[in-house]
Amino acid sequence: MVAVGRILRSGGAAFGVELSPHQWALLERYIRLVLSWRDRINLTGVGTEDKAARVLVLDALAGMHLLPPEGTIVDLGSGSGTPGVPIAVARPEVRVLLVEASRKKAAFLGVVLQDLELANADVLHARAEAMGRAPAHRERYDAVTARAVAPLPVLAEYALPLIKVGGLAVFPKGPAARAEAAGAAGVLRILGGAAEVRASGVIIIRKVAPTPPQYPRRPGVPVRRPLSAG
Secondary structure (H helix, E strand, C coil): CHHHHHHHHHHHHHCCCCCCHHHHHHHHHHHHHHHHHHHHHCCCCCCCHHHHHHHHHHHHHHCHHHCCCCEEEEEECCCCCCCHHHHHHHCCCEEEEEEECCHHHHHHHHHHHHHHCCCCEEEEECCHHHHHHCCCCCCCEEEEEECCCCCHHHHHHHHHHHEEEEEEEEEECHHHHHHHHHHCHHHHHHHCEEEEECCCCEEEEEECCCCCCCCCCCCCHHHHCCCCCC
16 A cells, blocks of 8 residues: 555645654554445445545544544544544544444444554444433533534534533534534524634534533434524
């Protein structure tokens, strides 16, 4: 994977990420694992090493500066492990919890953590709605990430109950980010959040107040009946 190694290092250098040779090697191993498992469990649509380097790793590292430098980070709907696994590799001083509702994908994530020997990461097979109502997880985390798993009102109902007041959620949304954040502003207020949008199309939701105890609603309800402030 010489070409992949070059892509990772040059891409990382472009946005100021400096990692050790061991960390870059771990990220290359992560890419190999994803590609070797992808057809077994419909893991990702990414099928080539160079695209995997950019989509699974470099996109995750590009947004890493938005996350707190220490503490606990939850990656919701982790799936193939991005952005959680690259963050855990690049930031050994943080603890990363990979949350995945699919049992097969959660099992894959367990294989990744064991193979890469990532002592600062764990996998939880769970629904975000159930997790957000559990005292062991509610308002316990410094940050939440998620990659394109749901519209913003749904993501916010999943994420904000998990975040401490003063923490944040980071959601890459692309060109529609500003319109999506504006449309969800009322819902975010209900849940205790306030959004800002970066030029890169990333939405940052800051937890400014406790989330009311009735949220999140039961598993499946947020996506079937997204919250509305109207």
